[in-house]
Amino acid sequence: MRSGPVVTTAQDLVGGDRSVVVARINGEIKDLATPVTDTDVVEPVTVDSPEGLAVLRHSTAHVLAQAVQEAFPEAKLGIGPPVKDGFYYDFDVATPFTPEDLAELEKRMVRILKSRQRFARRVVTEEDAVRELAHEPYKLRLIGSEGGADVMEVGGAELTIYDNIDAKSGERCWGDLCRGPHVPDTGYIPPNAVKLMRTAAAYWLGDQKNEQLQRVYGTAWPSKEELRAYLTFLEEAEKRDHRKLGAELDLFSFPEEIGSGLAVFHPKGGVVRRVMEDYSRRRHEEAGYEFVNSPHITKGALFEKSGHLDWYAEGMYPPMHLDADIDESGNVRRQGADYYLKPMNCPMHNLIFDARGRSYRELPLRLFEFGTVYRYEKSGVVQGLTRARGFTQDDAHIYCTKEQMADELDRLLTFVLDLLRDYGLSDFYLELSTRDPEKSVGTDEVWEEATETLRQAAERQNLELVLDEGGAAFYGPKISVQAKDAIGRTWQMSTIQVDFNLPERFGLEYQAPDGSRQRPVMIHRALFGSIERFFAVLLEHYAGAFPPWLAPVQVVGIPISDAHNAYLHEVAARLRQRGVRVEVDTADERMQKKIRNAQRAKVPFMLIAGDDDVAAGAVSFRYRNGEQKNGVPIDAAVDEIVASIETREQV
RNA sequence: GCCCCUGUAGCUCAGUGGUAGAGCAACCGCCUUGUAAGCGGUAGGUCGUCAGUUCAAACCUGACCGGGGGCUCCA
Known part of the structure; x- marks a missing residue:
């Protein structure tokens, strides 16, 4: 940083190096040809910035x-x-x-x-x-x-x-x-x-x-x-494209017969998805969530009550009109009703909250569901699993008192980040979306308080916090977790959203210690966002090479010749007893070809057995990275694989 | 929803108006093998769908249905 003499340009002062493309003059970016005076503060701006x-x-x-x-x-x-x-x-x-x-x-x-x-x-x-x-x-x-x-x-x-x-x-x-x-x-x-x-x-x-x-x-x-x-x-990004990997690894597809944006999961994709869900369920149970279920379709009245039909109708599949009864002369004997596929789970969960009187003793009440929702995305935006028309949210709604909100948000954010880390994502930042005064419900005070509470919860995580001024939905402020994947792309993952609107619309209440009726605070949160989308993110993050605990096939047994098939079947049985997903490749192929196939299927462990291994009661490892370890006793091999799965490590 | 591109065998792709092709995968044989493709054979397509132009259409035209890239929106 220098101050210059009279009648000179920024170029003269700081433009000596051709990597300098413009100058910051008194804090503003200007052309290098800009004249400067000796009172101007001139700094070079290089092309690397x-x-x-x-x-x-x-x-x-x-x-x-x-x-x-x-x-x-x-x-x-x-x-x-x-x-x-x-x-x-x-x-x-x-x-x-x-x-x-x-x-x-x-x-x-x-x-x-x-x-x-x-x-x-x-x-x-x-x-x-x-x-x-x-x-x-x-x-x-x-x-x-x-x-x-x-x-x-x-x-x-x-x-x-x-x-x-x-x-x-x-x-x-x-x-x-x-x-x-x-x-x-x-x-x-x-x-x-x-x-x-x-x-x-x-x-x-x-x-x-x-x-x-x-x-x-x-x-x-x-x-x-x-x-x-x-x-x-x-x-690299193209190689990792989940649509491509999904077809190559036989995980899922989008049959044209079903319709745009609607996926089917094949057995291998089904395994990964089940493991993802099972682990999530277990963690939610431990964290005090209660599991609920709700239907995929409902009468329109529910979405009138929630307001979805007012502000979200065009994102919904059009209704089907049922139960109308009209006689021959055209008179309506019974009024029908419009049924809609649900685009969100929250109204259903509110009905569960409201199914009976609630006590302050029950709060926080955490209702969790893998709820499949349907949104009529415009034809031009549907894209693989990341933008589908039918998808399953790992959706929870938390009802708590105002006093509990701070503690709950803090716990929630920690829970969310811990769980994401378990799936192998480690690089996060948070985004806090604040009120858009033009369109929002609720008083200044509640917004202020909720936003501040969210901010404090976010700051306690020691992660970068980006402010999204005015970016909140009309019904409350939100925090979203952005995760960087293996090649540095950021994905919006979880969202935690405070809602001032729905408790009001549904007239939700609980009875407080003093006998009065109070309105609960409602927090929406999705951790994966949608399972399908999270699946796609993990698939791209790992480039198809899932860590052993998630891999659809964890072990493939490869005999040197078919004389060793029986031996490997025994080894496989041992693994299967310990819950390992294992196959033995007994196809009429050379072992080199079987290795190639397993390698292309991105199987974490290949267990090879020939005469030497059989004689020693051992197997030989070939790992996904091409390394090998020969003559490992069966017990040790089984233990190694099981340990790798249990620790959820990547190999 | 709008614009552009695109659709040929399970997959990747040749085939520009004259009787549909290759590699891999699948199936059947042969070979009996030590860390990424052994050899031979067989089968598989109303060329996305429907209309039109033409003596003749995978190929030209139109509409529709998928897919891709964007605009906009979101998980």
Whole structure:
């Protein structure tokens, strides 16, 4: 950090190194060409920093737009901000871009990058901007402040246009309404670290009522190596895709005959799921939960009472109308009723709470259910197990007194995190969603208290806490647990949500020690969110190689020749007695092939037996990682496998 | 719901208007084997569905049904 002399630019002060792409001047990110005075505080911002990288990508988006307008002069510009891992730019074009177009655009971009065009900032008046951008209808709408001040192109008090100036001729090649800042020239963007990824449609300013534009997604990095690392990461993510692994490992499928977003679990997936559920059940029992069951379908009146039909109807399957009785002349003899598939379990649980009078002595009352719910997701958003139309929540509703709330939330959060850790996730952060004053029920005081209680519970976990200001649902604040998986992606897992609305709507009450009737506090919580989704997350986290306790097949016995089949069947019987899921591969194949098959099925333990092992009363291990351990006595082998399962270790 | 892409054997994929192909998997044999594919054979598809164009459609057109990528929303 330095202070500079008069009549100089940020570039002069801190721009010596080409990794410096912009400067932070008195705390604000500005172009390096910005003049500074000796009272300004000027700091370099390098391309390695999040801000610097965003600038690099934003500038790359401009280069894309320039290339598009070269190739398609009729294309109208939308907006082009940096986003996670890259950037996009939206265009209004008569025909959508093809993959060939992308290849062509990339070539043009490289040419622009290599020509080292200077990004030159120019302040314009609104009238000038309107005149200059007469042929860019969307930009005009931005100037007219449609979309608000947070749009990338316009900001602050003044309008600016960035001109791209050719390094040699000094002529203006292109320009775009933009608040900047930008890298000094296109030479700062390594041509071999830029790639156009895909095209997609997007509504102008994200609003379905607006025009649909063609979006081009691209990525840009400080170096070729970083681009390559990113592409490798994408490949890795693709290999782990649960839809692909689900088919390969024969875990589940989505039969077209059943319908979009509705999965069936095959025997192998069924085992994993059962083990996940069994363990969760046990832990819930130990933690004082009581198990309930409720039907999948209910009369509409229940969802009128809960309010779901008011604010959630379009997320629900349409009703079926039952029990109406109409005579020949069309007179209604009996009024029918609409039945809905349930999109949530909470109304049912409230009915259980309300089934009889409740005492303060029963609280906290923790009702738990693996409740299968159905949501009519729009056809464009259904995606594998992570976004299905039918799924099973590990859903609990906790009814407690206001006084118990703090303690309960604290325990709950600890319980949730401990359980997630048992499934092998270890890297978490928490997100606290607070009140949106525009749409919420309940008094300021209860919101304040509940939010503060949640915050304290969160802070006690010593995890990073991110604030999601105004992100809560209308009925109460919430904490969500975000988990990072093995390749660093974050998934929203558990949510803990305080609800001020439903106890009111259902008129829930308990009788207090003084004989008065009080309204309980209600806490919704799902730990896995949905079992199917959690299944998918674990599948991707482990890349299909589940730890032994979850693996569908834990051990495969592989005979050297079929003379050893009987011996391995005996070993398998011993394992099975200890509860191990074991198979013996007696197919008419060579053992090398059986090893390959077991390896591809990601079985944790292979037990191989030939003459030597039989003679010694032993087996030989081949582990999933390819290591081997020969001549292990049967008892020791069984103990080792059982111990590995019981400790829930990964191997 | 909207836009683009896509649908050929259980899986991965060839096949651009003239009688449907490969590898793996499956099934049947042969081989009897020490840590990721032994050899041979057999069977398997109304080319997502329905309509249309054509002498002729897996191939061209349309609608519908799946799937993928986005927009929006969420677990």
